[in-house]
Amino acid sequence: MTQQTIGFVGYGAMGALMGQNLRKAGYGVSAYTPSGKQQDADTPVVKTASALAALSDILVLCVPNDSAVFASAEGAEGFLAGARAGTIIINTSTISPEATEKLHDLANAKGLRFVDAPMSGSTPEAEKGELVMLVGASHDDLEAARPVLSAIGKLSIHAGPVGAGTRLKLVINGIMGATLNVIAEAVGYGLSSGLDRSMLYEALGQVAVISPHHKRKLAYAERGDFSAQFPTRLMSKDMGLLISAARSTHSFCPAIAIADQALALANKRHANDDYSALLSAIEKSVVHSPEPSEKA
Structure with a gap:
């Protein structure tokens, strides 16, 4: 002791x-x-x-x-x-x-x-x-x-x-954020194509291409639980740090740049929710909303 x-x-x-x-x-x-x-x-x-x-x-x-x-x-x-x-x-x-x-x-x-x-x-x-x-x-x-x-x-x-730990952390969080964005985009396609929501989430929870971390996020998103383990505001901040650092080294990071923008958008409404709320934001974007003529 x-x-x-x-x-x-x-x-x-x-x-x-x-x-x-x-x-x-x-x-x-x-x-x-x-x-x-x-x-x-x-x-x-x-x-x-x-x-x-x-x-x-x-x-x-x-x-x-x-x-x-x-x-x-x-x-x-x-x-x-x-x-x-x-x-x-x-x-x-x-x-x-x-x-x-x-x-x-x-x-x-x-x-x-x-x-x-x-x-x-x-x-x-x-x-x-x-x-x-x-x-x-x-x-x-x-x-x-x-x-x-x-x-x-x-x-x-x-x-x-000193400094190498920080740079490694940005690499890891960049992978984490960009991967969630890819998953969210694919879920959005799946739902808009007519796949059953429960089946889709269950399938993604079983396949090897999804990491254990992201399977945990999918499980929370399926039941709409976005209690903050890693708030969107912090993930969005980290993606911004990575984009700035990548620019200074002339690194090619287009997928990370797109995820940075997606998380910045999610941050507007879900700043203090877990960053997996990005899944909810994309789900809502593909929910069918009737055209004005249909509402009439």
């Missing part, structure tokens, strides 16, 4: 579940949340990120985007101001490669250790401690962070130096 204290910057659905597993592993856990809300009775909430950093041996960042990272990092009340030299910063947030590099540089300037470790998995995996951690770090920093990563995930993939 360890006596180290972990401070979470951001403590939403994913962070709170990771915190539970870290407490089970023997860590003390505190949090800073921009809203000031307490997620569970076992996790004290500190008023500022700098105060949290001052009492933490390790900081875990779990916030939604680039701006949220730097709002919590910089300034007199940011965690960079309060962290002691040698503190390990583990960034599990999905942010842009440029933001990852900037944050790494800021941490180095303060004498802090930095591990780029976004995660693959949603709330079911976080609850079970079965996330896959995608790590960009030096060998020594990875080993220093490994006990924490092992408490919240089943596997840590060392993708390379």
Whole structure:
């Protein structure tokens, strides 16, 4: 059992579940949340990120985007101001490669250790401690962070130096989002062609061409359950990050660009629903609506 204290910057659905597993592993856990809300009775909430950093041996960042990272990092009340030299910063947030590099540089300037470790998995995996951690770090920093990563995930993939974890996460989420869009388009065709809805969803749940992750999304969509495991607003954000990163490397990603647009459209009405709500949006687009003459 360890006596180290972990401070979470951001403590939403994913962070709170990771915190539970870290407490089970023997860590003390505190949090800073921009809203000031307490997620569970076992996790004290500190008023500022700098105060949290001052009492933490390790900081875990779990916030939604680039701006949220730097709002919590910089300034007199940011965690960079309060962290002691040698503190390990583990960034599990999905942010842009440029933001990852900037944050790494800021941490180095303060004498802090930095591990780029976004995660693959949603709330079911976080609850079970079965996330896959995608790590960009030096060998020594990875080993220093490994006990924490092992408490919240089943596997840590060392993708390379800082920044490689972020880029690998964008690859994975691009596949996830683009594949769901292809499935949704095919479901739309199937329904508009007259296939029975229940039969269609059941068939797709049985065939090998659909991944286990997407079979789970299909099952939720079939019964109209879009409780957020991975909200559309975050998936849409990640697709946008990937499109921007792909442009900077002159990569050819037309299918991902189309999925980015589809998810951006779904985000207008389903921002806080699970991103599988894209299936519902496309289903609704193919439901027969009588022409004005038919209504008469």
